Amino acid sequence: xxxxxxxxxxxxxxxxxxxxxxxxxxxxxxxxxxxxxxxxxxxxxxxxxxxxxxxxxxxxxxxxxxxxxxxxxxxxxxxxxxxxxxxxxxxxxxxxxxxxxxxxxxxxxxxxxxxxxxxxxxxxxxxxxxxxxxxxxxxxxxxxxxxxxxxxxxxxxxxxxxxxxxxxxxxxxxxxxxxxxxxxxxxxxxxxxxxxxxxxxxxxxxxxxxxxxxxxxxxxxxxxxxxxxxxxxxxxxxxxxxxxxxxxxxxxxxxxxxxxxxxxxxxxxxxxxxxxxxxxxxxxxxxxxxxxxxxxxxxxxxxxxxxxxxxxxxxxxxxxxxxxxxxxxxxxxxxxxxxxxxxxxxxxxxxxxxxxxxxxxxxxxxxxxxxxxxxxxxxxxxxxxxxxxxxxxxxxxxxxxxxxxxxxxxxxxxxxxxxxxxxxxxxxxxxxxxxxxxxxxxxxxxxxxxxxxxx
Amino acid sequence: xxxxxxxxxxxxxxxxxxxxxxxxxxxxxxxxxxxxxxxxxxxxxxxxxxxxxxxxxxxxxxxxxxxxxxxxxxxxxxxxxxxxxxxxxxxxxxxxxxxxxxxxxxxxxxxxxxxxxxxxxxxxxxxxxxxxxxxxxxxxxxxxxxxxxxxxxxxxxxxxxxxxxxxxxxxxxxxxxxxxxxxxxxxxxxxxxxxxxxxxxxxxxxxxxxxxxxxxxxxxxxxxxxxxxxxxxxxxxxxxxxxxxxxxxxxxxxxxxxxxxxxxxxxxxxxxxxxxxxxxxxxxxxxxxxxxxxxxxxxxxxxxxxxxxxxxxxxxxxxxxxxxxxxxxxxxxxxxxxxxxxxxxxxxxxxxxxxxxxxxxxxxxxxxxxxxxxxxxxxxxxxxxxxxxxxxxxxxxxxxxxxxxxxxxxxxxxxxxxxxxxxxxxxxxxxxxxxxxxxxxxxxxxxxxxxxxxx
Numbered sequence: 042x043x044x045x046x047x048x049x050x051x052x053x054x055x056x057x058x059x060x061x062x063x064x065x066x067x068x069x070x071x072x073x074x075x076x077x078x079x080x081x082x083x084x085x086x087x088x089x090x091x092x093x094x095x096x097x098x099x100x101x102x103x104x105x106x107x108x109x110x111x112x113x114x115x116x117x118x119x120x121x122x123x124x125x126x127x128x129x130x131x132x133x134x135x136x137x138x139x140x141x142x143x144x145x146x147x148x149x150x151x152x153x154x155x156x157x158x159x160x161x162x163x164x165x166x167x168x169x170x171x172x173x174x175x176x177x178x179x180x181x182x183x184x185x186x187x188x189x190x191x192x193x194x195x196x197x198x199x200x201x202x203x204x205x206x207x208x209x210x211x212x213x214x215x216x217x218x219x220x221x222x223x224x225x226x227x228x229x230x231x232x233x234x235x236x237x238x239x240x241x242x243x244x245x246x247x248x249x250x251x252x253x254x255x256x257x258x259x260x261x262x263x264x265x266x267x268x269x270x271x272x273x274x275x276x277x278x279x280x281x282x283x284x285x286x287x288x289x290x291x292x293x294x295x296x297x298x299x300x301x302x303x304x305x306x307x308x309x310x311x312x313x314x315x316x317x318x319x320x321x322x323x324x325x326x327x328x329x330x331x332x333x334x335x336x337x338x339x340x341x342x343x344x345x346x347x348x349x350x351x352x353x354x355x356x357x358x359x360x361x362x363x364x365x366x367x368x369x370x371x372x373x374x375x376x377x378x379x380x381x382x383x384x385x386x387x388x389x390x391x392x393x394x395x396x397x398x399x400x401x402x403x404x405x406x407x408x409x410x411x412x413x414x415x416x417x418x419x420x421x422x423x424x425x426x427x428x429x430x431x432x433x434x435x436x437x438x439x440x441x442x443x444x445x446x447x448x449x450x451x452x453x454x455x456x457x458x459x460x461x462x463x464x465x466x467x468x469x470x471x472x473x474x475x476x477x478x479x480x481x482x483x484x485x486x487x488x489x490x491x492x493x494x495x496x
Numbered sequence: 497x498x499x500x501x502x503x504x505x506x507x508x509x510x511x512x513x514x515x516x517x518x519x520x521x522x523x524x525x526x527x528x529x530x531x532x533x534x535x536x537x538x539x540x541x542x543x544x545x546x547x548x549x550x551x552x553x554x555x556x557x558x559x560x561x562x563x564x565x566x567x568x569x570x571x572x573x574x575x576x577x578x579x580x581x582x583x584x585x586x587x588x589x590x591x592x593x594x595x596x597x598x599x600x601x602x603x604x605x606x607x608x609x610x611x612x613x614x615x616x617x618x619x620x621x622x623x624x625x626x627x628x629x630x631x632x633x634x635x636x637x638x639x640x641x642x643x644x645x646x647x648x649x650x651x652x653x654x655x656x657x658x659x660x661x662x663x664x665x666x667x668x669x670x671x672x673x674x675x676x677x678x679x680x681x682x683x684x685x686x687x688x689x690x691x692x693x694x695x696x697x698x699x700x701x702x703x704x705x706x707x708x709x710x711x712x713x714x715x716x717x718x719x720x721x722x723x724x725x726x727x728x729x730x731x732x733x734x735x736x737x738x739x740x741x742x743x744x745x746x747x748x749x750x751x752x753x754x755x756x757x758x759x760x761x762x763x764x765x766x767x768x769x770x771x772x773x774x775x776x777x778x779x780x781x782x783x784x785x786x787x788x789x790x791x792x793x794x795x796x797x798x799x800x801x802x803x804x805x806x807x808x809x810x811x812x813x814x815x816x817x818x819x820x821x822x823x824x825x826x827x828x829x830x831x832x833x834x835x836x837x838x839x840x841x842x843x844x845x846x847x848x849x850x851x852x853x854x855x856x857x858x859x860x861x862x863x864x865x866x867x868x869x870x871x872x873x874x875x876x877x878x879x880x881x882x883x884x885x886x887x888x889x890x891x892x893x894x895x896x897x898x899x900x901x902x903x904x905x906x907x908x909x910x911x912x913x914x915x916x917x918x919x920x921x922x923x924x925x926x927x928x929x930x931x932x933x934x935x936x937x938x939x940x941x942x943x944x945x946x947x948x949x950x951x
Contacts, residue, residue: 047575048509054502054504152874195875215920217921217923221880419677423606468676469668
């Protein structure tokens with residue numbers, strides 16, 4: 042007899058994974074290597090170690106070790122907010138009157154308000170272990186900056202955050218959370234870096250971009266021997282750390298003998314989706330199971346659905362390594378949207394390669410349709426989702442409604458990456474009917490792609 | 497052998513309490529009855545039913561039934577966010593280097609951000625069951641209004657919230673959360689009620705007060721037959737619903753054979769503290785155990801520590817019943833503080849009576865000392881507390897530091913009622929050194945008490 046499934050499945054603390062899963066190790070066709078921005082040759086561990094901690098540089102390049110131990114101190118910190126719940130969306134199912142069974146892995150039950158903390162604490166740990174004084178980073182919507190501030194505070198590390206200027210101004214409360222955890226927060230572009238001064242000279246009124254803030258944070262990390270740079274998405278190391286999302290989700294589902302048919306996640310740089318699908322995709326690559334995977338991206342920044350699979354710079358300043366990925370071009374400036382965390386021109390190389398091989402689907406959705414889903418979800422499930430996370434909700438609802446039409450009892454799993462408490466200005470615009478949708482023209486997309494480097 | 501205690505103790509869904517605990521039923525000396533504001537005689541169920549739903553009026557007056565069934569539909573909703581975790585503050589203990597063992601019951605893992613949802617859903621349920629169209633209420637800091645909005649949205653009820661004007665202006669995001677859940681939010685005092693217009697005529701520049709917003713909400717509920725009024729604290733019915741906090745906490749502690757020595761909670765109207773201590777105090781009143789209970793209040797609004805135990809009006813407009821309670825006088829206007837949820841002139845009659853009998857201690861703390869504790873807590877425990885909740889943290893830390901001096905291994909339990917995501921303006925003031933402490937003079941206290949009614 043099948044056990045009755047509770048609303049919230051909490052694993053025991055003892056069931057917290059002891060190892061991260063390195064998805065690349067399971068891929069017969071590996072993602073292409075990172076290239077050094079000057080030499081354009083595959084970057085070495087030594088070169089990468091100038092930017093990242095040594096252990097992280099090693100993880101970044103390791104595409105063969107299937108499982109990597111989670112250090113005890115990181116695992117100990119995880120206990121502060123993990124295992125995170127897997128929630129059966131009974132209320133949403135009832136609201137939609139669908140035969141589909143919907144589950145979501147909720148990563149918002151921590152003060153950073155998102156899954157970002159999973160990698161932040163790992164990156165801070167390795168920085169501490171290497172004897173560094175601190176780390177630098179950038180933040181767009183603010184979740185990553187908050188997460189890294191919390192992690193650094195825990196290990197007594199300094200944390201310098203470059204916050205995209207429009208977010209800095211629109212989200213003063215996010216900034217204050219970071220300050221509460223002892224971080225210094227600088228609006229980007231700033232006068233504190235060469236690249237920042239250059240951009241300000243050319244575009245004095247710019248409201249900044251993630252690509253630009255990355256360049257500034259990398260440059261700032263190089264101003265001192267005892268600092269390194271930390272990045273919250275896109276990188277292989279981040280996907281590795283985020284695999285804890287999928288590992289916990291799979292353990293929880295396995296306990297109740299539930300096998301998802303469709304797995305859905307929002308995708309900006311790809312860290313949450315990559316983490317969520319990791320153990321499921323690994324199983325599929327081993328021929329042990331079959332799932333549908335759907336990446337959901339904003340129609341205003343349609344990296345997978347309208348971008349090109351090519352080598353490109355990860356940042357605007359072109360000082361970071363090049364990655365082979367789906368990209369809109371590092372010069373593509375996504376329109377201002379209310380899902381700041383998804384405004385990135387590229388996509389992590391692992392997911393790009395999986396998508397290229399046809400192992401994953403992608404869907405682009407407009408922001409008004411996303412907020413509509415967010416509100417519907419909040420009213421029945423209680424949790425107020427972040428706009429980024431609500432992209433996954435949109436497609437989960439769409440899939441559940443299809444099941445209603447066909448009568449199929451599909452099992453849907455999606456990732457609810459975080460909460461929207463700091464996004465109420467966006468909700469206000471939506472309520473007041475002042476939110477519009479922007480879809481880039483073919484010309485804009487072509488212009489962005491025209492800036493791709495020729496190797 | 498004692499089981500190892502995890503960081504977070506989650507009860508199973510099946511362990512969710514099936515009954516609330518009515519603390520008054522265990523008290524040999526009952527709290528004094530509510531008086532009708534016109535007749536000054538004990539109010540009857542019929543009279544109370546003009547303001548509250550019938551079932552709630554019944555609960556309000558019932559001081560003999562020890563346990564009251566939680567309706568299935570309320571229990572079902574509880575599963576959205578309950579059982580709430582009991583957390584062992586290992587990180588804080590390490591930070592303080594104390595032999596004390598610290599536990600906190602965390603009620604912030606829901607979108608209302610606090611324990612208020614526990615009573616909101618019960619009050620909305622009874623309104624729905626009675627066939628009403630909607631409810632009216634007031635909100636200060638915003639937690640209660642958010643909670644009631646969520647609860648009403650779930651049952652398809654209309655929700656009219658009068659929000660204290662200064663909060664309405666300082667916390668636009670709180671307002672938007674309520675709108676997301678479909679509520680209408682009016683800044684108080686407003687032109688929509690007689691009492692609001694009177695107050696505005698006398699004090700055109702007033703930033704409002706909770707007492708005034710209560711009067712407006714009660715008046716608004718009386719404008720239609722199909723509306724009733726809902727209140728988030730002070731009332732006996734609210735303490736009843738909030739007993740779920742203590743019941744879960746006690747079940748979780750009992751599982752690990754842990755018995756707290758000291759139980760600490762912040763106290764504004766008293767609902768959270770009353771709920772937290774309910775099963776422990778009931779045990780003590782039956783002579784089965786002995787605990788220390790500490791109510792923590794702001795030094796700026798020192799109801800228990802400097803107020804008088806007397807009959808007083810619950811609202812500024814004097815249209816609500818009178819309650820015998822510790823009070824500073826219904827005309828006492830607490831100074832603007834950053835713990836809006838604790839700015840109330842009175843204290844629920846049950847806790848007032850227990851305090852009067854010497855069964856509970858009380859302590860008043862300044863807001864800068866509270867924010868200092870809040871920041872210390874956030875940095876090690878992760879969760880960013882609401883300023884209200886941080887009052888309990890302050891005293892829990894003080895007690896733990898005493899244990900460090902004496903070497904005693906006391907077990908401390910406190911209530912962490914909610915999160916501070918909407919209080920970042922207050923944290924900013926604290927970071928910037930711009931927060932001051934206000935302690936009312938003896939003359940101010942005497943002036944407030946001079947306004948007490950003579951019966």
